[in-house]
Amino acid sequence: MVHENSLWPKGLAIAAPASGSGKTTLTLGLLGALRARGHVVQPFKNGPDYIDPAFHAVAAGRVSYNLDGWAMGAGLLRSIAAQAMGADIVVFEGAMGLYDGTPDPGRDGRGTTAELAKRFGWPVVLVLDAKGQGQSAAATALGFARHPEAPPFAGAIMNNVASPRHEAMIRSEMDRLGLPMLGALPRNPEIVLPERHLGLVQAGEQADLPQVLAKLADFVADHVDLAALEAAAGAAPAPTPGPWPKPPAQRIALARDVAFAFAYPHMLEGWRRAGAEILPFSPLADEAPDPSADLVWLPGGYPELHAGQLAAASRFLTGLRAFAQTKPVHGECGGYMVLGAALIDKAGTRHAMAGLLGLVTSYEKRRLHLGYRKATLQAPMPGQAAGATLWGHEFHYSTILEQPDAPLAEVRGAAGQMVPETGSVRGQVSGSFFHLIAE
CATH class of the missing domain: 3.40.50.300 (P-loop containing nucleotide triphosphate hydrolases)
Known part of the structure; x- marks a missing residue:
């Protein structure tokens, strides 16, 4: 302390x-x-x-x-x-x-x-x-x-x-x-x-x-x-610490490899401090999420560089789809792209993804999306109720071609301007280009 x-x-x-x-x-x-x-x-x-x-x-x-x-x-x-x-x-x-x-x-x-x-x-x-x-x-x-x-x-x-x-x-x-x-x-x-x-x-x-x-x-x-x-080197007085981020579930199957590496250490630290169990698995190694977990969380990373390998990862995709029939799944940025129907790579090749959302993204049509984001949830997501305000950021080069599902959140930039990347929700599956930093 x-x-x-x-x-x-x-x-x-x-x-x-x-x-x-x-x-x-x-x-x-x-x-x-x-x-x-x-x-x-x-x-x-x-x-x-x-x-x-x-x-x-x-x-x-x-x-x-x-x-x-x-x-x-x-x-x-x-x-x-x-x-x-x-x-x-x-x-x-x-x-x-x-x-x-x-x-x-x-x-x-x-x-x-x-x-x-x-x-x-x-x-x-x-x-x-x-x-x-x-x-x-x-x-x-x-x-x-x-x-x-x-x-x-x-x-x-x-x-x-x-x-x-x-x-x-x-x-x-x-x-x-x-x-x-x-x-x-x-x-x-x-x-x-x-x-x-x-x-x-x-x-x-x-x-x-x-x-x-x-x-x-x-x-x-x-x-x-x-x-x-x-x-x-110097230092200032150290007041008492405050609360850590709350875990979105008790047992969390977390995708972890070079395609899904973007999980903030302070978020994982908060989850562990609250007693949550993190169960890592590698989609690139064609590993399915643990079916006994309470939640699958797909963080961001570089799926656009591994789209063909992910599309061919049958055990991962089959296990993810089976999990989503009864339990929640959430994806951030790259994880959101993989939950969608398809991902188009730099060469213009279309790769089928999990199909749990209707999202279609293109890395061939590149445009920088960068900045802080403040999201007000319009639907619940794991660990958060509708109406909750979340603080985070967006950083990617992919373009949304199709986003037919209901929006997950109203998202604004640091200056309060509306942002079109609202995320999506379909049943218990949710995702967004928004990276969560704090609640």
Whole structure:
């Protein structure tokens, strides 16, 4: 139990002016480098993201949790942050730019990295891509450090530094402006993590990932002042945690493989804390859900990359259909697509899915759907009654071609605008492109 007068473990927030600056590369290297120095390191990730935390977990040897000020209330944020108790240091990876968030506030703010860094007392390490600039990199750091909403500023680490002379130019200006420079990462094309349409290729799909992360840890240790970085870590008082998410059933058959990997650790933690039993199965291995379960839950992932294999998974599909005759089934995003009648892949090939909903989706006709979502249920779904309000997000590239079933929810974006992806419900089967973050 966390008591009112205790502190969160000391930590640092890894932030940047924008996406693509090197936050994830630095975070993964720091996790490994600090762990190699004998520290127990607790990773966190700001905002909706399934992929980066899986890499964090491999690098740190400890589950990485999402913290989201837009979708989560203060109590749940405190509960998740309390998972760091017992660690020596926290490394919290930000999202996008340090001050980037929604125009309108959600449950505990606009979802910015700056807000959460201030809440938990974790000073910011600003990652700056120094390619194509010299002293101006220091001016950027000054602006971020002196912003009126600035969290404590630990210092900056320059990325893509071209030469020792380039580093010296920036370091001299940082010194003149009174800003700590904690490291300089030279350009290194040999350390690259492969990407695809939703971000990095998943950690579970990279057999050589431990070796890559070990090289990255050594790279960061060689070019970052780890002692100064550790000394800059800070923490705020830790109030009592709040409630965790409630499980949607007592015994939950959960699809788990590289096609269905997008289940938030804090959701599963909440389910387990309430005594729910999670029964994993792999649709890609043609495993059927446990027929003794109370609920089948199909999370999101990459079914569009495995549509032919899923369409041929007869034991999985037969078992899922049989289960749905008497018990509830729910799918999120990719799971929703698999519950539908068909999925059209990138090449335009139509693959028959479970047919428990009439949904037809196309990955051939790609369009980005991205953003926070607030859903008001128009029909019940597992664990939630009609009328309940849920907080989450949507992130996919598939297009709905047919959606003939009754809508599951009225869905709005962060600014309150109506969203056409309402989800579907047919009997005890429900699904939506909406990813649940908090109730």
